[in-house]
Each structure stands twice: as structure tokens, then as C-alpha cells.
Amino acid sequence: MIERGDTLLAARGLTDARDRLVTADEALAELQYACGGSVPGVLAVPELLDLVRQARTMGLRLAREFSAHDGEEMITGFARIHPVPESEGGGCEVLVENWQRHPGALAAAGEFAEQFDAIDRASAEASGRLDPRQRVQFVSAGAPDARALEQAVATEPGRVWTDYVTLEDLAHRQPMHWRLLDGVCCRIPGSERRWRVRLLPVGTVSTAPAGFEWLLVPDEPLADVGEQPDADDAEGIAGQSRMIGNALTPILRQPIARIIANAETIRARLAGPLREEYTEYAGTIAAAGQHLSVMLDDLADLEVVEAPGFRTAREKVDLVDAARRAAGILGVRAQARDIALELPGEGTTCLATAEFRRVLQILINLVGNAIAYSPAESRIEVRVHDVHEGRVAVSVADEGPGVTEEQAERIFDKFERLGRDNDGGSGLGLYISRRLARAMGGDLTVSSGESGGAVFRLDLPAHGTDQTA
Structure with missing residues (x-):
């Protein structure tokens, strides 16, 4: 681990054939622990885990821009992932160059956070309250397929909310910082839909929140049980009309969000001094990313409203x-x-x-x-x-x-x-x-x-x- 000023020139780690981080420099280990993981333990940094899995399964070296956050600060760098031959144990060597921390980047990326929070509050079909340790105090189900979750909480109250749901694509171990869980996708008992979790802090965020609003926002409306399409049509509906919403949207949303966040970081000069014309370029990139995100949402909505048998709630x-x-x-x-x-x-x-x-x-x-x-x-x-x-x-x-x-x-x-x-x-x-x-x-x-x-x-x-x- 080599440092120069406030920038870490390189942080290194090694994963095994099961994507467990077995050795790590101090900076990478700290990020692993902040994301709820351990050393050794499954790589808990989602951005690095994606790269490691790709490199290992394809057997190819990967080099990508890297950004993540540990709940308090944004971290950026350039990640190089080198797969290790199976004869030598498999796994990957992880090298993150130009490792930098940006204390204000989360605030810059959240310029429109209040607007998105308001939309999610209105769209949530189940909501509740968590204490400062993310334990569920109560939950209220507004959708029929969320009532099993409400019953599970009533039967065994006071547990951490992640005990009641199944998180997707996230290696975790509680307790995790709430920022790392805000926006994750999950499955809840009794529902076939995919849900997005929002954790909105209550009280002063700069120190420690007094608790959290717990919102569960479905990715799609609940199908009308009385108006199900014919069995012969089901395959076509699922495989064709919902291709963007079910397949492309989850895959594209995260990289688009990274593009926007990184562009906003550059535009705000959080990574260091920059000439005015380059900050304008970054602003253009951020605006284009926002436009692409809106387009993706519109195309997903288009599939929903044009799907056979589409119904709304009454x-x-x-x-x-x-x-x-x-x-x-x-x-x-x-x-x-x-x-x-x-x-x-x-x-x-x-x-x-x-x-x-x-x-x-x-x-x-x-x-x-x-x-x-x-x-x-x-x-x-x-x-x-x-x-x-x-x-x-x-x-x-x-x-x-x-x-x-x-x-x-x-x-x-x-x-x-x-x-x-x-x-x-x-x-x-x-x-x-x-x-x-x-x-x-x-x-x-x-x-x-x-x-x-x-x-x-x-x-x-x-x-x-x-x-x-």
C-alpha cells in the first residue's frame, strides 16, 4: 500500500475461487468491513464483486474505473482485476490504483434527493419505521402481496429488517451502514414482485439518525388476479413485452447512476482543481446520464401500459x-x-x-x-x-x-x-x-x-x- 498526500496510489487484495476476499491492504480491508464483510469473507463491495465475478468466469483481465462508498465518503479509483489460473487456486488479484476519498461527493450526488424521496414515499406499497440499529418497530402493508411481511413482523417483532426479506446481488453481514443498503433490491415473503428498499433517516444525518423510514417500492404494479392473461400468452408477455423492465432496467440502472455520480463529482471539483470548460463537459455528461435514466424509466413504463391485461388499482x-x-x-x-x-x-x-x-x-x-x-x-x-x-x-x-x-x-x-x-x-x-x-x-x-x-x-x-x- 503506497500513499502520496491524500491519495493512495494503490490498494491490493486477493480473492479465492468463491469470490472471498482472503487478503487485503488496509484501505481495501476497511472498505470491506464498512460494507458489512470480513477478511476472509465474501467480497462485500458490490462494485468490486461484479468485476471479480466477470474476470473469474470469463478468464479475462479487466480494467475499469471504480467508484463505491463506505457509508460516509465516496471512493474512486481505477480497478485492475487479474484472474488467477485454476491450477494456482483460482480467484483474482485485485489492484485499485489512484484510490481517492471524496468527503462531499454523496451530498453532490444527492442534489435531487428530496424529490426522489417524495416520489418513493408516494409509490411505496409497504412502509414502516426502524430504530437506529435498523430493527423493525412496525410495518404497514398497503398491497395484498405485502401482508405476509406484515404478519412476519407481527409474529417476530424487533429483528433487523434484513431478516424479513431476501436481498438480491448483495454480499452482506449486519450491521451495515444504512447508506449501503438504501436502494437495494429484495424479495419479500408472499410476493412474486421485485421490491426496492429505501431507508430515509429521521433526525440529524451528520451524526447518527434517530431511526429510519422504511419504504418498500415495487418495480411493477400488482397484477389483477381476476384478469390474468391466458396461459398461451404468458410466455410472450414475460419474454417480450417486459424485456426492458425485467432484464435491461436492473442491469443498466446501476452503471447509469455511477456515470451521473462521477460526472457530478467532477463538475463540483471534488476530485481536485479543474479548468472551467471541463467542469462544463462533466455537467453535460451528468445531464445526458439523467436523460438516459429517464428514457430507461419511460421505456419500462411503456412496456407496462402496453402489456396485455394491464390494470391499475382502484x-x-x-x-x-x-x-x-x-x-x-x-x-x-x-x-x-x-x-x-x-x-x-x-x-x-x-x-x-x-x-x-x-x-x-x-x-x-x-x-x-x-x-x-x-x-x-x-x-x-x-x-x-x-x-x-x-x-x-x-x-x-x-x-x-x-x-x-x-x-x-x-x-x-x-x-x-x-x-x-x-x-x-x-x-x-x-x-x-x-x-x-x-x-x-x-x-x-x-x-x-x-x-x-x-x-x-x-x-x-x-x-x-x-x-x-
């Missing part, structure tokens, strides 16, 4: 609450352009029968589009409407350029961007939003405002009426 949804949540998530973006968001008044309600997270998804898309295409220092008005014949609605009106009659006919088409080539959109948001609206027994339309601009209107069945989707 629950009571307050459109006022959903509108306020969408505006809260996008408030910072509006403030950056001095755009005023006018929302329904406090104490008002407008109840629909729909699926809350899908309504929120639609409203985030509508308000986000309004912010993107409105002039600075303008106004966006979000209103709710009681409609005759058992319908209610929420509308989003902006002061932008509006849409022509010809554009209004095409704006909900798949991949339609109305000639906008540089806005970073996928052309899928409005198409998916309309499909979701119609799946909930409603509709999504657009018209011109009285004084210009565009007005998007989401109509849904009023709560308490007998509507069928």
Missing part, C-alpha cells in the same frame, strides 16, 4: 393532495425559473377512484412539461373540477406557446415531440400518461387556454360512483 385518491405533492416535488425547478405555481386552496378536496401513484406520475409529467415550456417569470395554474355524470378532473394550465389544433391531434402519439429536438424528452411521457388515465377509467386531453398557453386536463371517475375501467 382506490380513493384526493386530486388536491396529488396536485400538491406533484408541485412540491417540482417546486425547486419552478423557482429556478421564477415560475409561480398556483394550487388548489388549503382544506379543499376532490375525490376520484384511481391509483394514487399513477395519478401522481401523470401530474408530475404535466407540471414538469408546463415548467419546461413556460417562459420565465410566468404562472402555472393547477385546478380541480367537479364534473357532471360522476366525473372529477384536475387541470394544468401554463402561459407557454400553447398547441395548435393539428398539434393537439398528435401530441399524445408515441414518440411525438412536436419538433422539439433538444429538450431532453423521450416523446413518451404524454402517451404513457394518457394510457394510464384510460386504464383508470378516465382520459387525458389538451386544449388552448383563454389567454394562450396549453391546458391539460385529467378526467377520472368520482369516488363513490360505479365506474368500470
Whole structure:
């Protein structure tokens, strides 16, 4: 282990044929312990474990940029993985060059964390509270296939939450730092769906959280048991229409997140002094990574809404609450352009029968589009409407350029961007939003405002009426 200033020139380790870290320099050993592993023990650093498995199974030397975090700081370097011949025991030699620690990188990468947290809170179908040692205090299941988890906690309360679920692709040993577990994927008892875990600290994060919000967010909606596709169609649905959501999304999400985090680290000059034009390049890379991430999510959603037999949940949804949540998530973006968001008044309600997270998804898309295409220092008005014949609605009106009659006919088409080539959109948001609206027994339309601009209107069945989707 050779050091120069604050940079470690190289850290070394050796794994065996079962991907166990059997020897390690001090820095690599410390990272291994911080990630919940031991020496010797299965390599617990996910980023290094992926590389070691690839090199060992393919029998090829690999050299990759490397980034990880130990719960407190971001660590970067250049990893070289050299497989050892089976005649010499198998395994791999691990060499990480230019090992650097970046104390502020986690904060830089989390610029939009509050927005993502709000979306995950709204999308979680099971939630609970953990104590400072990650032991479950209670859990509440909002989805039928999460009730077995709720029952397991009630039967044996007070255990660490990882005892109740099965983590995917993570070599771990509790206790682990909560940052290393935030965002991991798991399986829960009684559910065939894949779930993403969020741990949101309660109290002061800079010292030790007083506990955690425990959120379980499913990767896909719960299938309607009464509307299952025919057996002859099942293979086609699983193997074709969900290829991106089930196969590509989990594989691509982590490297895209690394690209964004590393670019943000460079842009913020956390790795050292850098010329201004290079920080701008890094900002462009981060923006492109965000765009790619959004595209991936849109394509996964597209598969869901176009799958045969797609259904949404039917629950009571307050459109006022959903509108306020969408505006809260996008408030910072509006403030950056001095755009005023006018929302329904406090104490008002407008109840629909729909699926809350899908309504929120639609409203985030509508308000986000309004912010993107409105002039600075303008106004966006979000209103709710009681409609005759058992319908209610929420509308989003902006002061932008509006849409022509010809554009209004095409704006909900798949991949339609109305000639906008540089806005970073996928052309899928409005198409998916309309499909979701119609799946909930409603509709999504657009018209011109009285004084210009565009007005998007989401109509849904009023709560308490007998509507069928």
C-alpha cells in the first residue's frame, strides 16, 4: 500500500475461487468491513464483486474505473482485476490504483434527493419505521402481496429488517451502514414482485439518525388476479413485452447512476482543481446520464401500459393532495425559473377512484412539461373540477406557446415531440400518461387556454360512483 498526500496510489487484495476476499491492504480491508464483510469473507463491495465475478468466469483481465462508498465518503479509483489460473487456486488479484476519498461527493450526488424521496414515499406499497440499529418497530402493508411481511413482523417483532426479506446481488453481514443498503433490491415473503428498499433517516444525518423510514417500492404494479392473461400468452408477455423492465432496467440502472455520480463529482471539483470548460463537459455528461435514466424509466413504463391485461388499482385518491405533492416535488425547478405555481386552496378536496401513484406520475409529467415550456417569470395554474355524470378532473394550465389544433391531434402519439429536438424528452411521457388515465377509467386531453398557453386536463371517475375501467 503506497500513499502520496491524500491519495493512495494503490490498494491490493486477493480473492479465492468463491469470490472471498482472503487478503487485503488496509484501505481495501476497511472498505470491506464498512460494507458489512470480513477478511476472509465474501467480497462485500458490490462494485468490486461484479468485476471479480466477470474476470473469474470469463478468464479475462479487466480494467475499469471504480467508484463505491463506505457509508460516509465516496471512493474512486481505477480497478485492475487479474484472474488467477485454476491450477494456482483460482480467484483474482485485485489492484485499485489512484484510490481517492471524496468527503462531499454523496451530498453532490444527492442534489435531487428530496424529490426522489417524495416520489418513493408516494409509490411505496409497504412502509414502516426502524430504530437506529435498523430493527423493525412496525410495518404497514398497503398491497395484498405485502401482508405476509406484515404478519412476519407481527409474529417476530424487533429483528433487523434484513431478516424479513431476501436481498438480491448483495454480499452482506449486519450491521451495515444504512447508506449501503438504501436502494437495494429484495424479495419479500408472499410476493412474486421485485421490491426496492429505501431507508430515509429521521433526525440529524451528520451524526447518527434517530431511526429510519422504511419504504418498500415495487418495480411493477400488482397484477389483477381476476384478469390474468391466458396461459398461451404468458410466455410472450414475460419474454417480450417486459424485456426492458425485467432484464435491461436492473442491469443498466446501476452503471447509469455511477456515470451521473462521477460526472457530478467532477463538475463540483471534488476530485481536485479543474479548468472551467471541463467542469462544463462533466455537467453535460451528468445531464445526458439523467436523460438516459429517464428514457430507461419511460421505456419500462411503456412496456407496462402496453402489456396485455394491464390494470391499475382502484382506490380513493384526493386530486388536491396529488396536485400538491406533484408541485412540491417540482417546486425547486419552478423557482429556478421564477415560475409561480398556483394550487388548489388549503382544506379543499376532490375525490376520484384511481391509483394514487399513477395519478401522481401523470401530474408530475404535466407540471414538469408546463415548467419546461413556460417562459420565465410566468404562472402555472393547477385546478380541480367537479364534473357532471360522476366525473372529477384536475387541470394544468401554463402561459407557454400553447398547441395548435393539428398539434393537439398528435401530441399524445408515441414518440411525438412536436419538433422539439433538444429538450431532453423521450416523446413518451404524454402517451404513457394518457394510457394510464384510460386504464383508470378516465382520459387525458389538451386544449388552448383563454389567454394562450396549453391546458391539460385529467378526467377520472368520482369516488363513490360505479365506474368500470
